[in-house]
Amino acid sequence: MNAPTNAPTYDTQRTAHLDTAGAGRMPDGVRAVLAACTARDDRFGSRALREHLGAVLDSEVHDRLAGLLGVPAGDTVLTTGAAAAFDAFVRAVELGPGDRIWTTPHEGVDHLSTLYALRDRTRCRLEVVPLRADGDLDLDWMGAHIDEDVALVSVVHVSSACGTVNPVERVGRLLAPHRARYALDASHSVGQLPVDAARIGAQLVTADGWRFLRGPDAVGFAYAAPGVWGGCPPAPAPAAVAALNAALAHHGAARRLPGEDLLARLRAVVERTPGIEVLAAGRERAGMLAFRHREVPAPLIRRGLARRGVVLRKSVAQETPLHPAARDGASAVRASVHHDNGAQDVDRFEQALREVLREERERREHSGAATAAAPAAVGADRPGGPASAYRAKPAGRRHLTLHRAT
Numbered sequence: 001m002n003a004p005t006n007a008p009t010y011d012t013q014r015t016a017h018l019d020t021a022g023a024g025r026m027p028d029g030v031r032a033v034l035a036a037c038t039a040r041d042d043r044f045g046s047r048a049l050r051e052h053l054g055a056v057l058d059s060e061v062h063d064r065l066a067g068l069l070g071v072p073a074g075d076t077v078l079t080t081g082a083a084a085a086f087d088a089f090v091r092a093v094e095l096g097p098g099d100r101i102w103t104t105p106h107e108g109v110d111h112l113s114t115l116y117a118l119r120d121r122t123r124c125r126l127e128v129v130p131l132r133a134d135g136d137l138d139l140d141w142m143g144a145h146i147d148e149d150v151a152l153v154s155v156v157h158v159s160s161a162c163g164t165v166n167p168v169e170r171v172g173r174l175l176a177p178h179r180a181r182y183a184l185d186a187s188h189s190v191g192q193l194p195v196d197a198a199r200i201g202a203q204l205v206t207a208d209g210w211r212f213l214r215g216p217d218a219v220g221f222a223y224a225a226p227g228v229w230g231g232c233p234p235a236p237a238p239a240a241v242a243a244l245n246a247a248l249a250h251h252g253a254a255r256r257l258p259g260e261d262l263l264a265r266l267r268a269v270v271e272r273t274p275g276i277e278v279l280a281a282g283r284e285r286a287g288m289l290a291f292r293h294r295e296v297p298a299p300l301i302r303r304g305l306a307r308r309g310v311v312l313r314k315s316v317a318q319e320t321p322l323h324p325a326a327r328d329g330a331s332a333v334r335a336s337v338h339h340d341n342g343a344q345d346v347d348r349f350e351q352a353l354r355e356v357l358r359e360e361r362e363r364r365e366h367s368g369a370a371t372a373a374a375p376a377a378v379g380a381d382r383p384g385g386p387a388s389a390y391r392a393k394p395a396g397r398r399h400l401t402l403h404r405a406t
Helices: 028-044 046-053 055-069 082-091 109-122 139-145 168-175 238-253 262-271 298-307 343-373 386-390
Strands: 076-079 100-103 125-128 150-156 181-185 204-208 220-224 276-279 288-293 313-315 332-336
Touching (some): 028 238, 046 238, 082 204, 100 109, 262 276, 288 298
Antiparallel strands (some): 076 220, 288 332
């Protein structure tokens, strides 16, 4: 007997896009700029496109970035993404065996790999700032252990694991009297939270353009305080820069009306769904919610939602390997909201999630009945059988040998 499909029918004109933290949905005007510039590049070549864009590449986009970050326009640089800018910055850092670097459990694997390479190259010490019991960064630990051996501190503004907002201004005030350079990853905050480099006190701020700013892929930017930038990050394509400029203009002009807290509404939906665990760390969160089901694997949930027109992201332990949510190696589903979303998107998510879980429950019941009726035909260890379909796969992770502070 085949399991029921319960194939839903939906209005496909609007997808419930709940993955802005992974890849924001470009506004129509931004997409049009990208298409026009790509077509011009294809017809006339990249040199002609650069000449055509002129002031957009040389000044306009930098003026907008300066306004976004609260910094002088001459101190911004374009790159292919935050990770590339951070890598270029770190490659230029001169450290020695007596120096220390601080990172946090919220650090993404790309930045961690860069720091790991720096440690191997310079023989400096790489330490992980601990979290308090409530999931916030332990600023008391930082205050007790800061000295002039700490040369670089890398902090994530909003954690990609589950949306934790770190107290970046308080970190900046703590570091200000000391030698340490302060690098901030604003990839998941810029576009949804204010990012003021001067108030934060960071000497380096990096960000991607394709998340909450809803620009195109493969374009990002960085701010570096005078005298600290020695790297040369890879430059993005002119068409992508023009589209980012359009996204920045759209972001600046967007009218954000006060209304219902969509993240709270989304969280309420998840919390009242049986069998689901919300992954949370820290007292303040923004834009994102991560969760797991105790029986249904995250990839299966994500695919089931996608078939119903609801776009979320599957997150895995490798992405933030030091985060508490990564300790058991299991994957999770992450939803993120933007001012472009509405209550109807959350309602659609709730309906789709209910259907996915019901469908999987019925499939398990039918599979169990078939196994009981014909145990020889459907073995528990047979590839593709019911047990293997729901067996959690261990997630791999990079082997980073770090000193975890205690």
